[in-house]
Amino acid sequence: MDGSASVLVVDDEAAIADLLRTLLVSRGHAVMTAGTLAEARAHADDPAVDLVLLDLALPDGPGEALLKELRAQPDPPEVLIITGHATLETAIAAVEAGAAGYVTKPFDLDALEARIDELVERRQAALKAARAHGALVERLRETEAMLAVASTVSSTLDLREALRRICRALAQLIGADTASVYLLNADTETLQPFAGYRVPKEYLATLAATPLSLKDQGFYAPLWTSREPVWSDDVGADPRFSHELFRRLPHQSGLLLPLVLDDAVAGAVYFAWWHVRRTFVARELTLLEHVCGQLTALLKNVRGWEQAQRDRERLQAINEVGRRLASVYETDDVLSLIVHEAERLLGGAAAWIRLIEDDRLVVRAQTATAAPVMVRAHVRIGESLSGRVVATAAPLRVSDLVNDARFDPIHKADALALRFTGYLGVPLRVGGRVIGCFSTFLRDHRTFGADDEALLTALADQAALALEKAHLLEISETQRAQLARVFDSISDGILLLDRAGAVLTSNRRAGELLGFDAAAAGGAHLTDVLAGPIRDSAGAAALWDALWRLFETPADGASEDLDLPALGRIVSWTAQTIRDQAGAVNGLTLTLRDVTQERHVSRLKADFVSFVTHQLRTPLSGINWLLELAAEIPNLDDEASSYIADARGASARLTGLVNDLLDVSRLESGKITLQCAPTDLEALTRGVLVDVATLLRDKGHHLTVEAVPGLTVPVDPQLIRQVFLNLVSNAVKYTPAGGRIAIRLGREAEAVCWSVQDNGIGVPRANQARLFEKFYRADNVVSIETEGTGLGLCLARLIVERSGGQLTCESEEGRGSTFFVRLPLGGSE
Amino acid sequence: MVTGAKRVLLVEDDRFLRRAGEAVLLRRGLTVMLAVDGEEALTLARREQPDLVLLDMLMPRRSGIEVLRELRAQPETRALRVLVLSNSSREQDVEEAARLGVEGYWVKTEMSLNELGDRVVALLGSGA
Numbered sequence: 006m007d008g009s010a011s012v013l014v015v016d017d018e019a020a021i022a023d024l025l026r027t028l029l030v031s032r033g034h035a036v037m038t039a040g041t042l043a044e045a046r047a048h049a050d051d052p053a054v055d056l057v058l059l060d061l062a063l064p065d066g067p068g069e070a071l072l073k074e075l076r077a078q079p080d081p082p083e084v085l086i087i088t089g090h091a092t093l094e095t096a097i098a099a100v101e102a103g104a105a106g107y108v109t110k111p112f113d114l115d116a117l118e119a120r121i122d123e124l125v126e127r128r129q130a131a132l133k134a135a136r137a138h139g140a141l142v143e144r145l146r147e148t149e150a151m152l153a154v155a156s157t158v159s160s161t162l163d164l165r166e167a168l169r170r171i172c173r174a175l176a177q178l179i180g181a182d183t184a185s186v187y188l189l190n191a192d193t194e195t196l197q198p199f200a201g202y203r204v205p206k207e208y209l210a211t212l213a214a215t216p217l218s219l220k221d222q223g224f225y226a227p228l229w230t231s232r233e234p235v236w237s238d239d240v241g242a243d244p245r246f247s248h249e250l251f252r253r254l255p256h257q258s259g260l261l262l263p264l265v266l267d268d269a270v271a272g273a274v275y276f277a278w279w280h281v282r283r284t285f286v287a288r289e290l291t292l293l294e295h296v297c298g299q300l301t302a303l304l305k306n307v308r309g310w311e312q313a314q315r316d317r318e319r320l321q322a323i324n325e326v327g328r329r330l331a332s333v334y335e336t337d338d339v340l341s342l343i344v345h346e347a348e349r350l351l352g353g354a355a356a357w358i359r360l361i362e363d364d365r366l367v368v369r370a371q372t373a374t375a376a377p378v379m380v381r382a383h384v385r386i387g388e389s390l391s392g393r394v395v396a397t398a399a400p401l402r403v404s405d406l407v408n409d410a411r412f413d414p415i416h417k418a419d420a421l422a423l424r425f426t427g428y429l430g431v432p433l434r435v436g437g438r439v440i441g442c443f444s445t446f447l448r449d450h451r452t453f454g455a456d457d458e459a460l461l462t463a464l465a466d467q468a469a470l471a472l473e474k475a476h477l478l479e480i481s482e483t484q485r486a487q488l489a490r491v492f493d494s495i496s497d498g499i500l501l502l503d504r505a506g507a508v509l510t511s512n513r514r515a516g517e518l519l520g521f522d523a524a525a526a527g528g529a530h531l532t533d534v535l536a537g538p539i540r541d542s543a544g545a546a547a548l549w550d551a552l553w554r555l556f557e558t559p560a561d562g563a564s565e566d567l568d569l570p571a572l573g574r575i576v577s578w579t580a581q582t583i584r585d586q587a588g589a590v591n592g593l594t595l596t597l598r599d600v601t602q603e604r605h606v607s608r609l610k611a612d613f614v615s616f617v618t619h620q621l622r623t624p625l626s627g628i629n630w631l632l633e634l635a636a637e638i639p640n641l642d643d644e645a646s647s648y649i650a651d652a653r654g655a656s657a658r659l660t661g662l663v664n665d666l667l668d669v670s671r672l673e674s675g676k677i678t679l680q681c682a683p684t685d686l687e688a689l690t691r692g693v694l695v696d697v698a699t700l701l702r703d704k705g706h707h708l709t710v711e712a713v714p715g716l717t718v719p720v721d722p723q724l725i726r727q728v729f730l731n732l733v734s735n736a737v738k739y740t741p742a743g744g745r746i747a748i749r750l751g752r753e754a755e756a757v758c759w760s761v762q763d764n765g766i767g768v769p770r771a772n773q774a775r776l777f778e779k780f781y782r783a784d785n786v787v788s789i790e791t792e793g794t795g796l797g798l799c800l801a802r803l804i805v806e807r808s809g810g811q812l813t814c815e816s817e818e819g820r821g822s823t824f825f826v827r828l829p830l831g832g833s834e
Numbered sequence: 835m836v837t838g839a840k841r842v843l844l845v846e847d848d849r850f851l852r853r854a855g856e857a858v859l860l861r862r863g864l865t866v867m868l869a870v871d872g873e874e875a876l877t878l879a880r881r882e883q884p885d886l887v888l889l890d891m892l893m894p895r896r897s898g899i900e901v902l903r904e905l906r907a908q909p910e911t912r913a914l915r916v917l918v919l920s921n922s923s924r925e926q927d928v929e930e931a932a933r934l935g936v937e938g939y940w941v942k943t944e945m946s947l948n949e950l951g952d953r954v955v956a957l958l959g960s961g962a
Contacts, residue, residue, distance in 0.1 A: 619892065619921050619922050622921035622942065622943045623848050623851065623892075623921050623942075624848070624850070625943055626848075626851055626921060626942040626943050627848060627850030627851050627854065628850075629943070629946070629947070630850075630851065630854035630855070630858075630942075630946075630947040631850060631853070631854050633854075633946055633947040633948065634854055634857055634858070634947065660943050663943070664943060664944070
């Protein structure tokens with residue numbers, strides 16, 4: 006305060022007015038003078054007037070009227086009444102009317118001067134106080150506004166509502182007529198109105214018609230690169246405010262503030278004053294920038310929260326789809342769920358899936374809103390948007406369908422009619438192979454972001470998984486059905502058993518053979534399944550025991566006949582163990598074959614052989630016996646005797662053949678009972694050698710016997726004697742005269758081994774395998790001896806095997822043969 | 835019996851065997867009676883009470899094993915000595931014959947005629 010003031014002198018007497026002016030100017034004050042009330046009024050509105058020296062008697066009216074008007078002003082100036090005829094009454098009235106005091110003419114200049122100084126000082130003190138108060142009130146309002154903004158920022162997550170409230174608080178704070186918030190669409194680089202306070206409808210209509218393209222704006226550089234506020238108190242004339250908006254809705258002043266989010270401009274706030282020329286001081290702008298900082302914090306909070314919310318929803322949806330996928334087997338249900346979830350989660354207007362069939366894409370699932378656009382059932386790969394996604398195997402985002410040339414025109418027309426403006430499609434993949442496309446539409450110029458693409462891809466993966474699962478299920482179902490048909494049409498019965506003996510599965514034929522319902526037998530124990538057809542439960546138990554032994558000591562398998570009298574059939578079973586991947590036996594297959602007819606035929610055959618041999622034996626006995634009588638006739642001539650002798654020889658051979666046949670038949674059919682007794686095999690061998698002694702001598706063979714003495718085994722001596730006799734006779738017969746024959750008897754671990762070795766003609770390699778078959782004779786034998794029957798070795802084998810032993814042969818043609826008989830020390834059981 | 839000669843009942847349906855068997859037994863001084871089937875065998879056995887019955891197994895009308903059962907069932911024939919002489923060696927017949935009680939079970943093809951005669955004589959000599 007320098008003490009100088011602005012003073013208005015109102016007096017109709019020019020001399021006094023001049024005197025006062027001189028006085029005041031000399032004191033450094035600025036002086037205006039008025040001679041009439043009207044002149045005084047023209048100056049009275051000037052808020053800079055600190056002091057009025059007022060004469061009450063003015064030519065055009067009383068000075069009191071001006072006094073009254075001055076007092077009605079905010080921060081009224083000090084008024085000093087100057088009057089020529091002072092009465093107490095007027096003085097009191099003037100003071101009551103708000104005058105600071107009065108002086109009467111003629112006045113003492115010194116006193117007046119002192120009075121003026123005092124009033125100027127008072128006035129300036131008052132102004133100072135008023136300004137301080139005003140600033141305080143201003144701070145209070147700002148603080149209140151900030152508080153409102155802060156509480157809004159921290160208390161609401163509804164961004165639109167929050168921004169609207171903040172707009173109001175700020176507009177009120179800075180006295181703007183309207184405020185609005187714009188957010189940047191990064192894809193289109195346009196500003197889109199988001200929230201506002203007292204925004205006129207025409208204002209919004211203008212923006213809708215003319216997008217606020219960011220880079221075209223005159224204020225782009227300061228706002229977007231320098232991030233500084235842009236303002237103008239004459240928007241209409243300011244070249245920076247070039248947008249249509251400012252022409253269509255003319256306003257006097259405007260202020261644009263940037264919203265900075267994560268170090269990037271995310272939008273702006275615009276305040277407008279229709280008529281006021283509003284200017285801003287640095288402090289105001291700093292304050293507003295600070296509020297905008299708060300606002301971006303809000304934006305950040307809200308966006309973060311929205312993102313979290315969206316992520317949570319999407320995760321839930323993917324989780325839900327996955328859960329449904331596991332429990333819903335109908336592929337169409339899963340796909341329908343997935344397209345609907347996609348539409349909901351992406352905020353989309355439509356979603357659908359097209360799959361490759363041959364070289365075309367066919368709609369497989371769609372939401373209701375997608376249906377009208379899917380007028381073409383097929384699109385080719387590479388064609389339209391879905392086709393392009395499949396062809397490129399890459400996601401495709403389109404934010405402006407109207408101008409996208411790739412979009413099929415027919416579909417485009419339908420899509421635009423439904424106000425679809427954006428597209429997002431991702432490929433459906435199975436094992437790296439694209440099998441189709443998952444597509445979505447958006448309305449109202451909303452755009453898809455990277456996380457939308459990620460979500461759609463995740464859903465597409467789920468859909469592909471569902472399709473793949475359905476495909477595999479179909480394949481395995483077809484294979485299962487085929488296998489089941491094969492399994493059921495096999496002519497043998499098959500049962501699969503686990504280690505515990507439970508029937509895991511069985512075919513129809515198995516059910517027929519064993520008389521159970523194959524379809525209902527799953528899980529039942531084998532012995533229960535067999536309880537019906539096998540009346541004697543011991544039979545079932547015996548079968549199970551045989552199978553159990555397979556589990557204990559897995560061999561190649563086991564096979565036996567099962568007599569089922571209740572069903573009138575004989576079933577032959579063969580068991581094979583099943584091993585798991587680690588090689589452990591975990592079950593077995595039981596193959597069943599109806600052998601009733603086979604066994605019947607073989608019994609008939611055995612009976613037939615038996616019958617025939619008996620029938621043959623009777624006349625043979627007659628011939629033998631009668632020839633015996635004939636041979637004893639006294640005085641027969643030599644010729645008759647020789648004929649009778651030959652006839653007896655032939656008959657004896659025939660008898661031998663028939664007896665061998667009968668033995669073979671009985672051994673094969675098991676109709677022979679062994680008469681076992683501990684038998685000294687060395688003694689048995691010596692007895693045999695007595696029988697062949699003559700023959701041996703005739704052929705001049707050299708025979709040796711090496712035997713461990715005292716070896717006895719429990720066998721049927723008659724039958725084993727027959728074996729030894731057969732084998733030794735063969736050795737003698739099939740070794741050229743003067744041969745060497747060696748018989749050895751020794752002990753092995755669990756058996757006795759008896760062998761006869763010769764250096765005779767041997768057995769051709771090709772014949773060795775069939776040597777022990779019935780009626781089989783080696784090729785090189787026939788030329789030497791024609792009388793053999795081909796039964797001897799077969800009989801020997803049958804006897805040895807029946808005794809629990811083994812008969813084998815080692816031979817080389819032309820070098821000789823060795824036949825080994827191994828008999829178990831413990832006998833046949 | 836008054837005479838010293840042993841009496842043998844030869845039961846045999848085959849006429850050649852019957853003839854040969856009769857001849858060899860007669861040569862050994864035995865008295866031989868012949869039956870051609872099971873019925874005749876039972877009649878003669880009851881009536882004649884022979885010292886030995888040589889019994890065939892496979893015969894018309896009644897088989898050897900049936901004859902044997904009948905003989906053992908009747909008190910007057912229960913103690914008769916019987917020797918099975920057969921070409922059938924069916925296991926169950928052999929077993930049943932042994933159970934019912936016989937002197938032996940001989941297979942015709944496995945022995946000569948003279949062996950038969952000698953063994954019958956030996957049997958009768960030992961059991962007479």
